Amino acid sequence: MFQTPAGAAEEDSCPMERVILYSLLEPRGSGKTMYGMLQRIALSQICLLYSQLLLSSSCMLTFFCFLQLLNCILRELLEVKDINKNVLPVHLNGLLQTDDRIALKEITRQLNLENVVGDKVFVSVYRSYAVCFVPLQFIACSLFYCSFQGSFAENLAFLLEALKKGDRSSSRPVLFILDEFDLFAHHKNQTLLYNLLDVSQSAQAPIAVIGLTCRLDVLELLEKRVKSRFSHRQIHLLSSLSFIQYLDNVRSQLSLPQDFPDTKFHDEWNDGIKTLCEDQLVVDVLQRHYSSSKDFRSLHLLLMLALSRVSASKPAIKPTDLLEASRVCMVDSKANILHGLSILELCLIIAMKHLNDIYEGEPFNFQMVHNEFKKFLQRKSHSIHNFDKPVVIKAFEHLQQLELIKSMDSSTAKIQKEYQLVKLMLDHSQIMEALQKYPQCPTDVKQWAMSAFG
Amino acid sequence: MAAQLQHLGYEDKKLQRVMERVPCRDVQASTLLALMGEPEQCSYPSIFIYGHRATGKSHVMHTLLKELELPYATVSCVECVSVGLLFEQVLLSLFGSDSASLLSRSPSLSDFVRVYKQLCVQASAKQTRYIVLDRAELLRNMETNLLPAFLRLQELVEDNVTVILLSEIVWDKFRPNTGCFEPLLLHFPDYSKGELQQILSEDSHPSYSPELYSAFINILLGVFYSVCRDLRELRHLAALNFSKFVEPLEQGKVKEGDTHKLWRNIEPHLKKAMQTVYLREVSSVQWEQQLQMEEKEAGAVRGLSAHAHVELPYYSKFLLIAAYLASYNPARTDKRFFLKHHGKIKKTNFLKKHEKTSNHLLGPKPFPLDRLLAIFYSVVDSRVAPTASVFSQISSLVTLQLLNQVGHDDQLDAPKYKCAVSLDFILAISRTVSFDMVKYLYDFL
Numbered sequence: 001m002f003q004t005p006a007g008a009a010e011e012d013s014c015p016m017e018r019v020i021l022y023s024l025l026e027p028r029g030s031g032k033t034m035y036g037m038l039q040r041i042a043l044s045q046i047c048l049l050y051s052q053l054l055l056s057s058s059c060m061l062t063f064f065c066f067l068q069l070l071n072c073i074l075r076e077l078l079e080v081k082d083i084n085k086n087v088l089p090v091h092l093n094g095l096l097q098t099d100d101r102i103a104l105k106e107i108t109r110q111l112n113l114e115n116v117v118g119d120k121v122f123v124s125v126y127r128s129y130a131v132c133f134v135p136l137q138f139i140a141c142s143l144f145y146c147s148f149q150g151s152f153a154e155n156l157a158f159l160l161e162a163l164k165k166g167d168r169s170s171s172r173p174v175l176f177i178l179d180e181f182d183l184f185a186h187h188k189n190q191t192l193l194y195n196l197l198d199v200s201q202s203a204q205a206p207i208a209v210i211g212l213t214c215r216l217d218v219l220e221l222l223e224k225r226v227k228s229r230f231s232h233r234q235i236h237l238l239s240s241l242s243f244i245q246y247l248d249n250v251r252s253q254l255s256l257p258q259d260f261p262d263t264k265f266h267d268e269w270n271d272g273i274k275t276l277c278e279d280q281l282v283v284d285v286l287q288r289h290y291s292s293s294k295d296f297r298s299l300h301l302l303l304m305l306a307l308s309r310v311s312a313s314k315p316a317i318k319p320t321d322l323l324e325a326s327r328v329c330m331v332d333s334k335a336n337i338l339h340g341l342s343i344l345e346l347c348l349i350i351a352m353k354h355l356n357d358i359y360e361g362e363p364f365n366f367q368m369v370h371n372e373f374k375k376f377l378q379r380k381s382h383s384i385h386n387f388d389k390p391v392v393i394k395a396f397e398h399l400q401q402l403e404l405i406k407s408m409d410s411s412t413a414k415i416q417k418e419y420q421l422v423k424l425m426l427d428h429s430q431i432m433e434a435l436q437k438y439p440q441c442p443t444d445v446k447q448w449a450m451s452a453f454g
Numbered sequence: 455m456a457a458q459l460q461h462l463g464y465e466d467k468k469l470q471r472v473m474e475r476v477p478c479r480d481v482q483a484s485t486l487l488a489l490m491g492e493p494e495q496c497s498y499p500s501i502f503i504y505g506h507r508a509t510g511k512s513h514v515m516h517t518l519l520k521e522l523e524l525p526y527a528t529v530s531c532v533e534c535v536s537v538g539l540l541f542e543q544v545l546l547s548l549f550g551s552d553s554a555s556l557l558s559r560s561p562s563l564s565d566f567v568r569v570y571k572q573l574c575v576q577a578s579a580k581q582t583r584y585i586v587l588d589r590a591e592l593l594r595n596m597e598t599n600l601l602p603a604f605l606r607l608q609e610l611v612e613d614n615v616t617v618i619l620l621s622e623i624v625w626d627k628f629r630p631n632t633g634c635f636e637p638l639l640l641h642f643p644d645y646s647k648g649e650l651q652q653i654l655s656e657d658s659h660p661s662y663s664p665e666l667y668s669a670f671i672n673i674l675l676g677v678f679y680s681v682c683r684d685l686r687e688l689r690h691l692a693a694l695n696f697s698k699f700v701e702p703l704e705q706g707k708v709k710e711g712d713t714h715k716l717w718r719n720i721e722p723h724l725k726k727a728m729q730t731v732y733l734r735e736v737s738s739v740q741w742e743q744q745l746q747m748e749e750k751e752a753g754a755v756r757g758l759s760a761h762a763h764v765e766l767p768y769y770s771k772f773l774l775i776a777a778y779l780a781s782y783n784p785a786r787t788d789k790r791f792f793l794k795h796h797g798k799i800k801k802t803n804f805l806k807k808h809e810k811t812s813n814h815l816l817g818p819k820p821f822p823l824d825r826l827l828a829i830f831y832s833v834v835d836s837r838v839a840p841t842a843s844v845f846s847q848i849s850s851l852v853t854l855q856l857l858n859q860v861g862h863d864d865q866l867d868a869p870k871y872k873c874a875v876s877l878d879f880i881l882a883i884s885r886t887v888s889f890d891m892v893k894y895l896y897d898f899l
Contacts, residue, residue: 093610094599095563095599095602095603095606095610096562096563096564096567096599096603096610097564098562098563098564098597098599102562102564105564106564106568109568182632183599214632214633215632297635297636298636301498301636301638304489304498304638305489305638308485308488308489308491309488311488328639328640329639331639331641333504333624333625333626333639333641334624334626336504336505336624336641336643337504337506337624339643339644340505340506340509340643340644340683341683342679342680342681342682342683343680343681344680344681365815365816365817367814367815367816367817368815368816371815387681388728388729390729390733390735391681391728391729391732391733394732394733395681401622402506402622402623403623403624403627414858414860414874415817415858415872415874416817416874416876418817418876419816419817419818439646
């Protein structure tokens with residue numbers, strides 16, 4: 001995919017004659033947009049560190065960083081001279097352009113079809129002419145739209161008019177890149193998508209629409225008329241990485257580039273990385289990460305955490321750094337929250353666990369939990385945990401605030417808080433594990449949790 | 455205290471000052487600092503910090519950013535009722551006062567990103583900008599695209615910016631269903647008992663020795679630690695009760711070294727405080743007034759919940775009683791309770807074992823209006839005409855939230871209600887009209 005468009009570009013000065021919707025499909029976070037972010041961070045960090053350690057230059061801070069796979073391709077494309085002058089890229093993001101109106105404004109803005117002064121929208125005739133979006137005959141049309149104030153219908157009409165006036169031979173091609181494509185499919189009537197794809201299918205201005213999405217079923221979201229105009233070309237970026245490749249990737253990600261100024265440090269660092277990647281401890285850690293997810297973003301997170309431990313006094317990554325970083329990544333956050341609860345709150349959770357066991361996951365209310373808790377207190381002669389009911393309610397509400405228990409019915413204000421049905425959002429094993437780790441847990445509470453019968 | 459916080463990008467003096475201001479949080483502070491890197495370096499796009507209330511999340515973040523003089527914006531999501539306010543605050547604190555005027559009146563996220571980019575080009579900072587969003591769990595209730603967009607803001611605005619989310623709730627509850635950019639998760643663990651002791655002992659009273667204050671804190675934690683680990687709450691309680699603790703010293707009854715006697719003096723007092731001040735039954739001002747008035751026993755002032763008594767009209771009282779009976783008694787027992795000649799009902803049949811005492815555990819059941827009126831006529835001695843005033847009293851009981859209407863499908867025809875008052879409340883009411891409530895309740899038979 002890297003080669004094809006670029007190669008095509010070289011032999012043909014107008015590569016986007018046909019309209020293609022490249023739908024880049026892959027799970028979120030496998031690097032379709034954040035390509036090499038870590039590399040950038042890591043390198044800049046290492047370099048700064050290095051510059052302060054050894055010499056006082058800052059020339060090496062100019063790194064070539066590719067933010068996106070797509071950007072790589074674009075850059076390749078734009079390197080070809082004809083294309084650079086010719087193509088107009090338009091970037092849209094489904095997160096930002098939440099409806100067609102905003103998207104349309106953004107398109108006009110990015111095509112330089114208007115100047116924005118304050119909140120007034122003016123059309124600059126000369127700019128749009130200069131863009132050469134549509135050749136000479138377009139001037140008349142834009143003069144007509146000189147006074148347009150930017151209502152949705154007018155904007156759309158204007159844009160469509162502009163696109164329709166174009167033809168294959170004379171107007172400049174426009175490249176639409178729709179990030180988070182699935183969100184565009186949720187717009188009302190899918191007007192924008194319909195119009196873009198319609199222009200692409202008919203003999204109007206040459207445009208290419210590239211959608212990026214993480215949903216495999218994205219075509220099911222499209223309306224029938226929209227779907228029929230889509231060229232059904234899909235590119236799936238599914239990660240088919242073996243563990244060996246994964247390891248190679250780690251090595252290459254951590255290594256310093258060839259054009260690094262100080263060769264001595266460069267060699268030292270890269271050798272260090274090489275031995276690091278052969279360490280059994282590191283391989284185990286990476287294997288564990290590989291089994292949980294193959295995407296690069298979580299790998300970057302891990303390496304970033306490990307790299308942040310590198311300092312002037314410790315200028316190399318140690319295997320233990322990676323182990324520590326993996327511990328931070330893999331930690332169960334609910335166990336962390338359980339660790340910070342007070343004894344009373346823990347007792348309530350145990351009572352809820354018993355209720356769950358007895359009634360097989362039926363929802364319960366505070367009154368039942370309190371009853372269960374009282375039963376425990378009665379069986380103990382020395383009850384240090386003898387609290388008033390309001391204090392227990394306060395503890396219960398705190399648990400609710402932490403979303404460890406979730407209210408079952410939506411109308412919370414309607415019912416007295418003692419009788420609101422709730423559900424425990426914790427697993428049996430999570431509770432038992434938290435109990436083992438709890439600092440200075442009273443023995444009777446522990447035994448109560450173990451006992452099967454309330 | 456391990457004050458060996460070192461970083462190339464910052465002066466030692468500043469770091470030292472940070473460390474002094476964040477007791478027991480040096481591990482977290484240094485981790486954060488390592489992740490932030492030097493001011494010029496590119497930082498991770500988003501960091502999610504979670505931990506219990508009062509574990510110093512905002513404090514550490516704020517101290518770090520302020521003392522190290524980094525460009526940052528702190529926004530509390532509670533204040534931001536609309537996204538526009540949020541954007542405005544971020545732009546104001548990052549780019550100065552005239553920046554927010556570039557936003558339109560009700561800005562969309564797209565506008566925000568555009569304005570940010572525009573300002574960023576004008577004032578390109580050498581340092582990483584930080585946006586700290588406090589109480590980030592409220593972001594979930596705002597527009598759905600807001601949270602995913604903030605998580606990858608660095609990429610969207612193409613600037614060296616890091617978004618830091620602070621919350622009490624774990625990240626699992628935040629993740630949108632189509633996924634998003636995963637932030638870096640950091641946990642702020644709770645303070646251990648020793649750490650709480652250390653932090654609380656820091657603000658000692660000027661006219662007494664620190665050791666005495668520390669001993670007081672020790673006693674306080676002994677009482678409250680099993681219930682409450684919230685530092686702010688404990689600090690509040692400590693400040694309120696210290697004057698009571700040193701009272702015997704002032705009167706000259708006890709010497710400072712005699713901790714046992716001091717403990718004997720304060721302990722019942724603290725237990726009382728748990729029932730009153732901790733639950734906000736009695737306000738702090740009232741509590742302090744009580745302390746000054748010696749003769750008055752602490753807790754003698756009636757708290758908020760003691761004022762539960764409500765004056766109601768005669769029929770309203772009976773309507774409420776009838777509603778309570780209808781809610782907590784099963785319908786098949788009505789015949790036995792409210793009919794004079796109910797024929798033969800076997801006692802064994804009547805008292806089914808599994809239903810015993812379960813009604814006050816499960817809560818009120820809904821009942822139709824007819825049943826309420828039938829019970830009402832049965833419990834009221836005199837003959838009552840079903841006038842408009844009786845019906846209007848029912849609906850006004852609903853507006854007072856003593857009754858709840860369930861299932862809003864039908865307003866006029868056969869509405870259903872639930873009784874929403876506690877047993878103590880209804881017992882008090884029935885006592886005023888000399889009605890024996892317990893005799894009619896199935897649970898207490």
